Amino acid sequence: MSEQEKESLNNFEGHILDWLKSNNKTKEYEITIKKRVIPALLSDMLHCIYETLKAMELGKVTIAYMLLRKPIQENLYLFEEMILREDSFIKIFEENPLSLRPKNAGDIEGHKNRMKIILETLKLDSILDSSYLATLRYDKKSEDSFDGVCNQAMHLFTEHQMIKTENLNINFIFADKESKKTLYDFMYSRLPYLMYYIYLVFEQIVASISATTQDYLADIHHRIFAMFLLSYAHIDDYYKTQQFYDLCILFEKYLIKSFKCELSLNTLESIAFTGKAL
Template sequence: MEGCYGKYMTEDQFKIEPQYGPSHNFLVYCNDVLVSFLKYVDCEKLSSVKINFKNKEDEHSFADLKEGSDIFDWMEEHGYSDEMYELEYRHTFFSLVADFCHYMLESFECAAKKKVAVAYALLRKPLRDNLYYIEWLAAEREDLLDKLAKGKAKDLVINKSNAKKYIEKVEKIYGIAHQDGFFNFRYDKNDRMSLEKIWNKANHVITTHSYTKSAQGELNFVFLDEERIDEFTRYYYCVVPLVMSYAVDLIVAMFERIINVNPMTNVINRVLKLARQACTADGKFFQDALNILEVDEIPFFCPHCGNEIHMNLDILFELMNNMFKCEECGFKIESSNYVFDY
């Protein structure tokens, strides 16, 4: 294992080939961050929205709704459109993220076992579909929710032109710029290095599209030898962490707006995510990435006792491995996923 990160790794983390360990750990960490948000949402009942009724009549009318009644219709009819959209938004967003996590984690586990066909096949829905609708929610929330509630299925079909538009809006709204949302990787069958091309082959034994056409005598992903399996494994751990990083940045930004995090929470989580991602690089690139973080300049204090702590690489690595305890009060920061302590 390259870099200082290696000295903090445990035996349990070496279940895959060592060269893929840092990338695999980063992917699992990203998934854990999203799952921790979903657990927080459930614990804090954030799927619900408080309605400040305009009068007693509305309050009684809402309370008298019979089981099976359409709450959204009532809210729209009585002038609570803002609350209606917020409720629909949260339900749709949280559900899309949960579904995204289910598929991605299974893909990570298959990649670790070098079951490359299944690993790539499982990427298609979360990275092409779920992420598209999450971007749509982020960019044009009411448009998606209106079509979902009152439109037809054809109104919700993925459109590549719209995908580009949503990605551009995401960049403006949230300041997230990752290679145009990795559009070509996710949607372009014609791109030589496209994930779209690979997962189409992984999902079909025979493909006939001009850019993904099965070669004569080939059954897609059926006759792979060890060399080809290794190639697909290397490519997976090269590309998927980049796309996952973009997805997590967007989803976390959307979550943080819902829970209204304070600046310190935002900073510490961004630093930990960037540091973990830096560990996927080797040698000089690893060190360069850490230098960019300017670790010594990162503000840090114990969220329990307020003790100011001078950040350094050792403390950063302890945080990355969920091992940090405040020397002043003994408080342990839970940092294996999203840090809520601040």
């Protein structure tokens, strides 16, 4: 910034965004907005997910699934839009933010195609399954989806054919201990896969503003991979999926190559919590 620009900014009485825009500093203008939006959006997302997990821990299954819908369908969608519409996102955000809602992606195929583009951009389309991610987040017709369960948790009565409330019933109200255990197992066998995708999307966005060091990325990857393997060990066979298993095999190979050791339970716990093998 030149001395003349510094003086102009110091004497400017309006909002800094107005100054940036009036001085044709488009890049700085967009980065300033993103630096304001991204932390707030991430905070909102993580608070919802944290409270989801705390509610599950306390056995408050209905509350947990009510809270999960927004972060995985709306917050994550907006982060995806920042990648897919990198050059036009700020303009759209200024002029027509309603076009940034998930319903504008269309049907499940539309959501799948969006995520496929993102995974291809990240060069991870052979690692994560865009079709499965779309199903988990948005497909009411699938039993292997958060969408139907989250809608039932949110509403006392639902009419969609696949989640229609039975006669003489109210969604979740009469759930017994066995039903809650089923919902618990479903949550913890599906959410880690989705959380890894969330991490990848967020890392891509922030890297475009301020790149993360390779040492930090390696440490984070080691911890995530180890935690992923630990979580898989606690999943009941009935709830295991091919997608989760394939990711575990990949993570296991990566950790063995990185640490050059066998991955015992104690070793995985050490990597997960300290970033180092025993």
